[in-house]
Amino acid sequence: MIEALDSKTLIFEDVCKTFGETVALWQVSFALGPGEIVALTGGNGAGKSTLLRVAAFLLKPTSGRVLAFGQPRPTPDVKRRIGLLGHASFLYEDLSAEENLKFYAALYALGREADDRIARVLQEVGAEDFRHRPVRTLSHGMRKRVSLARAVLSDPDLLLLDEPFSGLDVASVERTRALMVEWRRRGKALLVTTHQAELLEGLADGELVLDRGRVRSWRAPASCGSAVSPPVGERA
Amino acid sequence: MIEALDSKTLIFEDVCKTFGETVALWQVSFALGPGEIVALTGGNGAGKSTLLRVAAFLLKPTSGRVLAFGQPRPTPDVKRRIGLLGHASFLYEDLSAEENLKFYAALYALGREADDRIARVLQEVGAEDFRHRPVRTLSHGMRKRVSLARAVLSDPDLLLLDEPFSGLDVASVERTRALMVEWRRRGKALLVTTHQAELLEGLADGELVLDRGRVRSWRAPASCGSAVSPPVGERA
Amino acid sequence: MSYWTTAMRIVAKDLLSEARTREMTNAMLFFALLVLVLFSFSFQPASDEERRLASGVLWIAFLFAGMGVLDRSFWRERVNDCLDALRLTPASASALFVGKCVANALFLLLAAVILVPLFLVFFDLSFRGDVRAWLLVLVLGTWGLVVNGTFFAAMTTNVRSRELLLPLLLLPISVPALVAVVEATAAALLGEGAMRVWIQVLIAFDVIYTTLALLLFETVVEGT
Amino acid sequence: MSYWTTAMRIVAKDLLSEARTREMTNAMLFFALLVLVLFSFSFQPASDEERRLASGVLWIAFLFAGMGVLDRSFWRERVNDCLDALRLTPASASALFVGKCVANALFLLLAAVILVPLFLVFFDLSFRGDVRAWLLVLVLGTWGLVVNGTFFAAMTTNVRSRELLLPLLLLPISVPALVAVVEATAAALLGEGAMRVWIQVLIAFDVIYTTLALLLFETVVEGT
Amino acid sequence: MRTERALPRWWFGLVGLTAVALVLGVLHALWFAPTERTMGTVQRIFYYHVSSAWTAFVAFFINFLACVAYLKARHPKWDAVAVSAAEVGVVFGTVNLITGPIWAKPVWGIWWTWDARLTSTLVMWLLYVSYLLLRQFAAEQPSQRIWAAAFGIFAFVDVPIVYLSIRLWRTQHPGPVIAGGEQSGIDPRMFLALHVCFLAFLLLFVVLFSWRYRLERQRAELAELRARLHRLHLERSV
Ligand code: HEM
Ligand SMILES: Nc1ncnc2c1ncn2[C@@H]1O[C@H](COP(=O)(O)OP(=O)(O)OP(=O)(O)O)[C@@H](O)[C@H]1O
């Protein structure tokens, strides 16, 4: 069991996060390994976005432990290997899509490969046509595509995607799903929230269902089903 | 034909809207009558949100004519009868959901019925549990519900809903669809954009498909299919 | 719902937001302190000439606070596009305008309540002239600044280069009011010179620009 | 990517955004004009005492511009939660800090470039003292203000009542630097009094606080 | 983490000792010390004026050390030391700031002037008030203590400036009389009275500080218990 955990990309152990009286996460435990896609579902306010932000080390859990790539703290190397797509776009409104990506590429220290990567992710998400327009003039779905491009810019090994399909048109949804298959093939770990479960059907290897901060059910990816102790919700 | 048009809630006649170089709408014509739900679809950047904003008199078309309730200008009475749910939430972050609605209720001059209406819309969208929490602490879907409550607060006769389902959980989506059926029964006109066409299947009476600002296809609601001249896209 | 009720709802909402965050009140307290500390080193008004100057200093501090108020006042409406939502409601634009003006004027008068006593105590000044007349000057002056400021701020909210436009429009328009308040304050501090004429100037200024703003506001906002 | 390159990317990004919107530049131009207009009514510095005061007026205008710069500087990062995105990147927090400081300092120096000549011309002032020494004072003073301001602005970005907190922390910390710049400017304008000691104070101030800020920034930001 | 319920016995002994020292201080200041030649009786405020300033310096120095220790060790006890020292320090600072103007009015004819000593003292006081306010405003932030510690270190820079201000600049405020060099110096009985007062104030500081420290630790304990209770409650409701 220890060995299995060692090979995991992301591990949550009894993680709780409260905001004052509000319980956003309560004793959440699960693990995610390379080459696995886990769907994170649950109603509005279930704690999905909070979980992703905790996983990205943007929020500190109130208690419990989070390990990404075996590390409990966000070292520069760990940060480079995590990509987060959040509800907010993380984009500067006055800069163009490309300028935004160039800026982030510099912070991710992509160096000389930056231009290639930028061209590539822009093409992957289908944002080439409007790469030079300021973000403030883009439509909702166009921004979403650029945000996704930003999240995967550094070619991270752990992808945390918060409702990646919402706002995208049908063609983009298909393209994004194809990208996910490709990423899984390349051994990346994906944690994806969505309210459109059907879009992840046949794609997700495991599923984590939250209910008001608690784990309602946890279906571990088939390859390593027994690696993690059963979640609290099932124990009770 | 004239009579038929007279009874329409919303009429677009050859509407164009450009932002500098960008063409957001090009010669769009269609009409929407009471008790009809029209689905407005199209890819990202097709011009759906722009169309809704033009219909709500937030944007002036570059050319062409828009009539809502027979009026070309937004008189107070017309404004009271239009409800818009946009991409932005239209909510004040520091106020609670209820305080936001109270404020808007005053501006819509709801007077004594305000409290009843607020209680009712909060219950309809399922936002009762968090009515007293400041908007800034709400999750994405929770905000969306409050936004929807705000849009329908004045019980408008023309509802312009921009991706009402995105971000909502499954239960809320169902509730919202049920609401739409109810609204249609009560004779309201609905123009609804979405990228999840399946959610409007069996619900929408007509469909307007945009493609880079142009009308790709226009299926008028069955009851009055021939009321409007064929759209430009088909003429060309 | 009557015109006034609408206006008052706007005021109530702004006050409530402010009570939650206390952004402006605090920013003003800070401005007051900053001005005091900075001037205290180089300025101990002894002569009458310097007392005249104190009136300029007071109003400059006041105006800076005021610019902050106007800026934040419309920021609040721009977040989440709330301004669009306001334009969607049937509430008359000029009632919205009056509401915003009153809220801004209240914030500015609050700034005055903080600033003026601190000024008097720290710089060892006192009113040798008519204090009540000066309070009138304060209220009239504040209103004059706020009416124009709110008008142009609303007009330029969606203009790209509004940060430039707002002051460019506002400043020259406000000069008569500024001259009047500074001179009237100097007169009040020194106890000499005519305050009456400046009060008349201010009343004329307020009446003219309030009327113009009310008449034109609807047109200007709907124009978009 | 080296530390400096990261810092410079931040600077480049802020300058580019500014070039697009010209928000700050214009706000500053406005401040400068406002101060000039207001003071020109009541203030024609004839005596040396009044020249001392001019130095206070200049710096107060400058500081208001500075607060605006700091405010907007972090607004820019808060829109769309960009600050979170920065925290996601492996770039060292202190490099981000240095980048922000440099950008803010550049904006403030730009403000000075606009303000100072206008001041000199409108109030018929001239440097009787050493101009080059005064330029050094300007740069040192700007840096001192910006280092602390950026540090505390970053620290308090997510605090609810940050608008209150920032000035509360920043103001008392900056007083030594403020005194020094005001006194040094007075000395430069009057051509008497010691500038040297104030320059030393500023250097000490800058060195101490830059060191402290660099040492503590990572801790303070990552602590969240 | 378990704090004693009852106050320890040594603490009550300390309170008694402090009381005695304070009485001795009053006797020295008002009685044993000679009346100053030019200023007269008002000058006797000197003993409290200076003792309170020195005690405040000590308090702020302790705060500084505790802030550094907290950032190094991250143990909440250092944070408790820091906040207690700052709070009591502000109290003594306030005494100094009140006695100063009381003395100034009859001697200088004004309550206040903006010389280097007075300004820097006021700024020092403001800094530590800001420190306390920061803790209050950031109370719900997870990094509240880290921020407070950082600010404590930033703030301490001003303390030596206050001390050195009368040595570096020409001030309205009198120059150093203790440890000030050749021309300074005071009557030995004044010197004694000053040090008795200072000692009494130091003891008072220790009393207040230890009391406040205990309170802070108990508060932390209470918060911990509350959190645990909240947890139990939640576990039930699962
Ligand atoms: C008005 C506000 C005043 C403030 C804020 C103030 C502040 C201080 C402080 C902080 C100290 C202790 C620092 C040190 O020992 O170097 C001090 C010491 C002292 N103060 Fe004041 N003071 C004020 C007024 C006065 C006045 C009016 C007098 C007498 C005319 C006075 C006479 C002294 C003396 C003689 C010392 C001892 C200096 C030494 O030997 O170091 N102070 N004051
Ligand atoms: N900063 C915050 N302050 C207070 N409460 C918060 C904060 N962030 C989130 N919450 C609360 O935590 C709970 C979980 O929120 P979260 O955003 O994680 O939900 P979610 O599962 O992403 O929902 P959605 O599907 O609507 O996006 C909600 O009750 C929310 O109100």
Ligand SMILES: Nc1ncnc2c1ncn2[C@@H]1O[C@H](COP(=O)(O)OP(=O)(O)OP(=O)(O)O)[C@@H](O)[C@H]1O
């Ligand atoms: N304020 C604006 N300035 C410039 N261009 C704009 C502006 N608003 C919209 N556009 C452009 O108009 C076109 C239509 O945008 P719109 O937001 O209407 O698309 P949409 O159909 O709603 O797309 P989505 O599905 O992504 O929401 C896009 O190319 C967009 O970039």
Ligand SMILES: [Mg+2]
């Ligand atoms: Mg979410």
Ligand SMILES: [Mg+2]
């Ligand atoms: Mg859209």
